[in-house]
Amino acid sequence: MPLTRIRQLTSQAYKGGLVIIKLNLKTTLLALTLALVSSSSVYAASYKVKSGDTLSEISKAYNTTTNYLMKNNGLSKDTIYCGQALNVPTNTYKVVSGDTIYLIAKKYNIPMDKLIATNDKLSDTIYPGDVVKIPYVEASSTNVKAASTNVKATPVSTVKAISYSNSDVKLLARLINAEAGGESYDGMLSVGAVVVNRVQSSQWPNSISGVINQVSAGYYQFTPVMNGMINKAPSSAATKAAYEALKGTDPTNGALFFFESTVTNKWLTSKKVSTIIGKITFAY
Numbered sequence: 001m002p003l004t005r006i007r008q009l010t011s012q013a014y015k016g017g018l019v020i021i022k023l024n025l026k027t028t029l030l031a032l033t034l035a036l037v038s039s040s041s042v043y044a045a046s047y048k049v050k051s052g053d054t055l056s057e058i059s060k061a062y063n064t065t066t067n068y069l070m071k072n073n074g075l076s077k078d079t080i081y082c083g084q085a086l087n088v089p090t091n092t093y094k095v096v097s098g099d100t101i102y103l104i105a106k107k108y109n110i111p112m113d114k115l116i117a118t119n120d121k122l123s124d125t126i127y128p129g130d131v132v133k134i135p136y137v138e139a140s141s142t143n144v145k146a147a148s149t150n151v152k153a154t155p156v157s158t159v160k161a162i163s164y165s166n167s168d169v170k171l172l173a174r175l176i177n178a179e180a181g182g183e184s185y186d187g188m189l190s191v192g193a194v195v196v197n198r199v200q201s202s203q204w205p206n207s208i209s210g211v212i213n214q215v216s217a218g219y220y221q222f223t224p225v226m227n228g229m230i231n232k233a234p235s236s237a238a239t240k241a242a243y244e245a246l247k248g249t250d251p252t253n254g255a256l257f258f259f260e261s262t263v264t265n266k267w268l269t270s271k272k273v274s275t276i277i278g279k280i281t282f283a284y
């Protein structure tokens with residue numbers, strides 16, 4: 001398009017290192033945001049409806065409402081069809097050196113599953129310069145329009161990561177003691193974090209007891225449960241590590257597996273390593 005024509009259609013605003021260009025094409029307002037300084041920007045993404053999707057599920061995935069999606073896509077009812085393209089509110093984040101999927105999810109206080117679901121092609125490996133879509137965060141369910149023009153990341157809180165009971169603390173502490181009793185405090189804390197990460201993931205049960213006692217395809221997920229070592233009273237350090245892990249502290253950056261350095265299981269050793277603490281390897 002000729003530059004003179006663009007000038008006729010656009011108005012430019014400079015704010016916070018961003019150049020925002022608005023094009024008014026009939027009834028559609030298309031905002032093109034070019035990030036000059038910041039690694040994060042806001043824009044309307046396009047979501048392609050998949051088989052089995054509902055408008056309600058899509059609105060939850062992008063932290064918005066069904067009414068908002070209907071209004072901004074010209075829908076008179078909540079019926080959608082496979083292959084349909086919907087405009088959804090979202091942020092983008094440009095990956096920098098040292099980023100992991102876990103760290104980005106935690107930065108925006110978003111579950112890893114939701115972040116991965118929002119990015120169809122997102123894999124375990126990300127590189128500096130990659131652009132990740134961040135689900136939109138509403139400031140208020142009654143002020144969607146205002147929130148959509150000023151989306152801000154929700155800061156990471158220091159409240160407990162998951163709901164837990166006293167029995168959960170004791171059970172987790174016994175597992176930590178049995179799995180990493182001879183390791184450093186960070187090693188014990190990391191074992192607890194893996195259990196918490198599994199509880200938060202849709203791939204595993206959604207409780208401490210469910211994750212620790214899980215038997216899959218005839219195999220116990222944790223050896224101490226099988227051999228009874230989990231019944232041994234935990235140390236005070238293991239109990240402290242359990243409490244801290246349940247409050248959200250995670251030195252592993254989102255690991256879902258751990259194993260000793262001497263393990264020969266190729267399925268485990270093929271996992272992406274997040275960190276190694278003492279004799280224990282933590283992986284995704």
